[in-house]
Amino acid sequence: MTTSDKLDVTRYSRQILLPQFGKKSQQQLLSKKILIIGAGGLGCPAALYLAGAGVGSLGIVDNDTVEISNLHRQIAHKESLEGKPKAESLREAIRSLNSSVQVQVILQRLTQYNVLEVIADYDIVLDCTDNVLTRYVINDACAVSRKPLVSGAAIGWDGQITVYCASNDCPCYRCIFPEPPPPHCVGSCDANGVLGPIPGIIGCLQALESIKLAACIEQAQVLIGRLLVWDGLTSKCRVFQLRTRNPNCVACGVESRKDFCDYDYASFIGCSPSVCVIPSEKRLSPREAKERIAQSNGDSSEYFCLDVRPSVQYELCHIEGFHNIPLDQLASRVTEIQQQVNQGKRILVICRRGNASQQAVALLSSWNIHPVYDIFGGIEEWRKQCDPSLPYY
Ligand SMILES: Nc1ncnc2c1ncn2[C@@H]1O[C@H](COP(=O)(O)OP(=O)(O)OP(=O)(O)O)[C@@H](O)[C@H]1O
Numbered sequence: 001m002t003t004s005d006k007l008d009v010t011r012y013s014r015q016i017l018l019p020q021f022g023k024k025s026q027q028q029l030l031s032k033k034i035l036i037i038g039a040g041g042l043g044c045p046a047a048l049y050l051a052g053a054g055v056g057s058l059g060i061v062d063n064d065t066v067e068i069s070n071l072h073r074q075i076a077h078k079e080s081l082e083g084k085p086k087a088e089s090l091r092e093a094i095r096s097l098n099s100s101v102q103v104q105v106i107l108q109r110l111t112q113y114n115v116l117e118v119i120a121d122y123d124i125v126l127d128c129t130d131n132v133l134t135r136y137v138i139n140d141a142c143a144v145s146r147k148p149l150v151s152g153a154a155i156g157w158d159g160q161i162t163v164y165c166a167s168n169d170c171p172c173y174r175c176i177f178p179e180p181p182p183p184h185c186v187g188s189c190d191a192n193g194v195l196g197p198i199p200g201i202i203g204c205l206q207a208l209e210s211i212k213l214a215a216c217i218e219q220a221q222v223l224i225g226r227l228l229v230w231d232g233l234t235s236k237c238r239v240f241q242l243r244t245r246n247p248n249c250v251a252c253g254v255e256s257r258k259d260f261c262d263y264d265y266a267s268f269i270g271c272s273p274s275v276c277v278i279p280s281e282k283r284l285s286p287r288e289a290k291e292r293i294a295q296s297n298g299d300s301s302e303y304f305c306l307d308v309r310p311s312v313q314y315e316l317c318h319i320e321g322f323h324n325i326p327l328d329q330l331a332s333r334v335t336e337i338q339q340q341v342n343q344g345k346r347i348l349v350i351c352r353r354g355n356a357s358q359q360a361v362a363l364l365s366s367w368n369i370h371p372v373y374d375i376f377g378g379i380e381e382w383r384k385q386c387d388p389s390l391p392y393y
């Protein structure tokens, strides 16, 4: 036995001692290359446990930078690295944990144009991202390349994980979800919140399933064709059997496979970068809105200022003088607004970023409530133009 063998044995001894694992599995792990897409809430724990376990080589893809609001769950990053690329920050954390792991950092956004090239070199791919479009892009590439895809998701109190494309019968994401969810049903941590340990748990499970695959552990049952759902609020965990592979799937079906290079993912998902649903004369900049409010001073103001964000966000921060009626309560509380209009007031509507407020203005207009104006860019733009003391969240 060589000295380096001895060193490895010491480092990995606690897992090598497992009868199902042993030195053979350790050597398998050391020979594998695993790609982690997304260095956020899922990617941080997944990468650290894979590095600790001694995977030979890890790739990290992320084009984002560290923000303070990431740190409650993206625990590989540090306060001192705020503003620095997440993938580089994660590489530093991996290095200080296990310097023998090779790390390749890709500071690019993964798209349909680079995905095949990026994943080509790896044995296993982990989807640790947070958006539906990227999920389909990664899936389609793994389906075509027949690479095991360990797919995790976490939001609010809930998380889930499964493994796609890992065997002949194993479905891909499109086999299970041939159509994407409607855009308004898709949540995000940014909009809906998330408790830190939820992505922590799912990211650890992604590392575990990847280790089982990479180390070729015969007795292990991998989450292939099964979806594990974790409800953190009730501490209930359920495992659902998924459909088998769809032979006519456009991603993994041999006969029906599409060429995804020219595919219009944005239209398929039904997303547009910024929603604009009302005419420009009904929209004011925050600066203009603030001036108008100031000119029509105090209680006798000719404006009724409405904040349509969820109450939990309103409690987090709000602009003085704005009343909170969340968008989903607008219909049931429309008489309150009508009363303000009857008293001669004009309605000004704000939300977080300017989409919900436009929907509110469109709804109020359709109920013949006039005049009503949208403050474009929402609280975020108000913070930039009028009041930097408002917290960023
Ligand atoms: N197409 C993509 N290419 C590269 N990285 C991606 C892609 N899509 C998502 N990601 C990355 O996946 C990670 C998802 O992590 P997570 O949702 O925990 O973080 P976040 O987006 O920073 O959080 P928040 O929503 O609170 O701002 C992010 O770091 C994001 O940059």
Ligand SMILES: [Zn+2]
Binding pocket: 143, 171, 172, 173, 174, 175, 176, 245, 246, 249, 250, 251, 252, 253
């Ligand atoms: Zn499929």
